[in-house]
Amino acid sequence: MVANKTQAPKGRRYVGPAETAGFIMFDAATRVRVQANEEFTDRILNIDKGMQALVGPIMTAWDIVNDLFVAAFVDRTRTRFGKFRPYLILYPLFGLPLELLMFILPYFFSGASATFVPKIIAWAAVKMLMELTRGTIFEICRTGMIANITPEPQERLSLLTKANLLSIGSSLPEQIFGIMRDVISRSTSKWTPVVINLKMRNLFFGFGIVTAIIAAGLSLYFAMVSRQRVFGAETAKEKPPTIRESIAALRHNRPLLMLMLAEILNGFNIKSQLGTYTNSILNFANFGLVSGIAGGPISYIGYAYVTKLRQRFSTKALWIASENISKPVIIAIFFFGMIKVKNPAKRAKGVTRMFMDLIPMLIAYAVEDMVAMTLYGCKRVIPDEIRNECIDYGEWKNGFRSEGMVGVLRGMPAKITNMFGSSMTSLIMKLIGFKTGVDYNKQSEKTAIGVFAMATLIPTITGFIALIPKFFFNISQKDRERMYPELAERRAAAAASVSQLAEDAR
Numbered sequence: 001m002v003a004n005k006t007q008a009p010k011g012r013r014y015v016g017p018a019e020t021a022g023f024i025m026f027d028a029a030t031r032v033r034v035q036a037n038e039e040f041t042d043r044i045l046n047i048d049k050g051m052q053a054l055v056g057p058i059m060t061a062w063d064i065v066n067d068l069f070v071a072a073f074v075d076r077t078r079t080r081f082g083k084f085r086p087y088l089i090l091y092p093l094f095g096l097p098l099e100l101l102m103f104i105l106p107y108f109f110s111g112a113s114a115t116f117v118p119k120i121i122a123w124a125a126v127k128m129l130m131e132l133t134r135g136t137i138f139e140i141c142r143t144g145m146i147a148n149i150t151p152e153p154q155e156r157l158s159l160l161t162k163a164n165l166l167s168i169g170s171s172l173p174e175q176i177f178g179i180m181r182d183v184i185s186r187s188t189s190k191w192t193p194v195v196i197n198l199k200m201r202n203l204f205f206g207f208g209i210v211t212a213i214i215a216a217g218l219s220l221y222f223a224m225v226s227r228q229r230v231f232g233a234e235t236a237k238e239k240p241p242t243i244r245e246s247i248a249a250l251r252h253n254r255p256l257l258m259l260m261l262a263e264i265l266n267g268f269n270i271k272s273q274l275g276t277y278t279n280s281i282l283n284f285a286n287f288g289l290v291s292g293i294a295g296g297p298i299s300y301i302g303y304a305y306v307t308k309l310r311q312r313f314s315t316k317a318l319w320i321a322s323e324n325i326s327k328p329v330i331i332a333i334f335f336f337g338m339i340k341v342k343n344p345a346k347r348a349k350g351v352t353r354m355f356m357d358l359i360p361m362l363i364a365y366a367v368e369d370m371v372a373m374t375l376y377g378c379k380r381v382i383p384d385e386i387r388n389e390c391i392d393y394g395e396w397k398n399g400f401r402s403e404g405m406v407g408v409l410r411g412m413p414a415k416i417t418n419m420f421g422s423s424m425t426s427l428i429m430k431l432i433g434f435k436t437g438v439d440y441n442k443q444s445e446k447t448a449i450g451v452f453a454m455a456t457l458i459p460t461i462t463g464f465i466a467l468i469p470k471f472f473f474n475i476s477q478k479d480r481e482r483m484y485p486e487l488a489e490r491r492a493a494a495a496a497s498v499s500q501l502a503e504d505a506r
Contacts, residue, residue: 014150015159019225023149026142026222027163028170029215034177034207036102039279044106044201047123048114049434053426055124062128063135070136071404074144082228083403084141084148089223091141092216095133102126103208106201138219144403145222147388148230151491153484157310157385164380165303173214177207178285185283230401230491252397254474256390261469271425276434277455281448282358291362295369295376303377315386316473322379324467326372327460333364334456338449352445355452389475396483399490428454 015023041047077083105126109119150156184199250256278287309318337355341347351357372379395401432450435443443451475483 012152013155014152014229015155019149019227020159020162022222022225023159024163024166025218026145026226028167029218029222030142031167031170032173032215032218033099033211034174034204036204036208038273038276039285040204041123042276044197044204045109045119045123046112046114047120049426049430051115051120053423053430055120056423056426059124059128059131063131066132067136070132071140074137074140074404075402082148084144084228085223085226087137087141088145088219091133091138091223092220095130095138096212096216098126098130098133099212100209102130103205107205140404143384143387145226145228146384147391147403148228148401149226151230151488153385153388153392153480154307156388157307157381160381160384161303161306161377164377165300173207173211175286175289177203178289181285182283185279185285253390253394254472255386255393258469258473259386259390262466265469266463266466271421272459273425273429273451273454274456276429277355277451280434280443281356281451282361284358287362287365291365292369292373294366295373298370298373299376302374306377306381309378310382310385314477315382315389315475316470318375318378318382319386319473320467320470322375322382324464325375326368327463329368329371330456330460333361333368334453336364337361337452337456353449356448386473389480392483392487393475393479396487425454 036045041052042049074083074087077086079086081089102123105119105122108122109116112119146156146160149159180203181200184196184203274288278284284290337353339354341351341353341357343351346357354360391401391403429451432454433444433447434451435447
């Protein structure tokens with residue numbers, strides 16, 4: 001058993017420059033990928049929205065079952081490399097091929113209809129295996145390593161802030177992809193729609209494979225240079241906690257219960273279709289990049305005062321404020337977008353309402369982005385720190401750490417409600433007449449209005465219900481001041497016990 005022999009005094013720094021660089025690269029790896037997104041599923045692979053809604057519950061049931069078994073297996077892992085590093089090192093071997101296969105599927109099923117059963121089965125199977133590898137194994141180990149890389153909470157907060165601030169270039173591949181996507185998709189005067197979709201398929205394939213390999217490499221580097229430094233009091237026990245013990249401990253962890261409830265309620269939220277709106281109505285994949293130019297500098301300035309805000313305000317206050325500060329602006333954008341266009345030249349081109357006009361919507365969303373960016377640093381850092389605090393709080397109350405099971409129990413009920421929200425979103429998109437597998441500007445005006453509402457008003461209003469549990473999140477500054485010194489004593493005692501057992505064995 002490997003354990004930390006001493007517990008650091010408050011304020012000590014554990015993580016050196018090489019490991020900090022690895023941590024930043026690891027964070028970048030989660031953003032560098034070009035994903036098999038909604039446009040890929042709807043337009044390139046051409047999966048019917050109704051079929052997507054039907055397959056959703058099957059995927060969720062699979063996800064819940066594999067989550068429980070994987071979390072229990074990881075939590076019971078004891079190696080000289082720690083709990084999580086072995087899986088992060090092995091991930092490229094079993095996760096990367098599946099990501100590559102997803103981008104190859106459109107070549108296997110070229111020309112197949114949106115309801116072609118073999119294509120839907122193949123897509124669902126690959127997606128389910130990806131959920132097991134990248135969605136469950138990798139995510140449990142990723143969050144576990146972040147929670148255990150240092151026993152000093154301020155250093156952990158500093159690492160999260162640096163990672164979010166300095167991994168700026170990680171979104172560059174996606175931005176280049178978006179530019180190329182727009183060039184291809186908006187060149188309707190030069191190429192037929194068939195040629196455009198062929199080029200789009202090749203674009204997804206090339207960027208998907210290259211970025212997946214880069215992400216795997218960055219993750220592997222972190223796994224090689226990182227160390228697990230937090231070993232809870234359970235390291236002195238012969239057996240790790242059972243599944244039953246981990247689940248039973250949940251009732252003593254009120255912060256985790258509130259976090260779970262917030263995510264459960266958020267799962268019922270109708271999912272924002274902003275990407276579908278900007279791609280299928282405005283035909284501009286780089287909408288977010290351009291509208292975010294004005295807010296970019298504000299977001300980087302915001303990272304500078306994350307630590308100060310953290311010291312002055314409660315986690316709860318920053319959590320609520322950072323996630324909701326721009327929602328009133330989004331509601332205003334909906335009503336602005338619904339204004340009818342009177343310009344005859346624009347109406348002749350099919351621009352009948354303001355939300356169909358690219359320039360005014362870029363300006364409107366630039367305003368929204370500037371408002372959101374004032375607390376962007378907190379929005380990126382605080383959720384990870386909340387999860388880490390819940391893990392530490394559980395150890396404080398129950399006497400053992402259970403990172404894998406905490407992650408699963410936190411997310412499992414939300415997956416059921418997310419399934420409901422995602423299925424409802426797909427069904428609503430089908431009911432408003434949204435067509436998959438078609439080129440830009442082929443949706444009716446009624447459908448376009450529905451898509452815009454699904455990108456703005458509807459998800460914003462349905463999302464407010466998730467605010468309620470956040471007001472009952474109860475880890476205060478006083479709790480932190482008591483919790484971390486007590487944990488330090490317990491961990492030191494456990495480490496001394498393990499060292500004594502090892503000495504006696506020799």
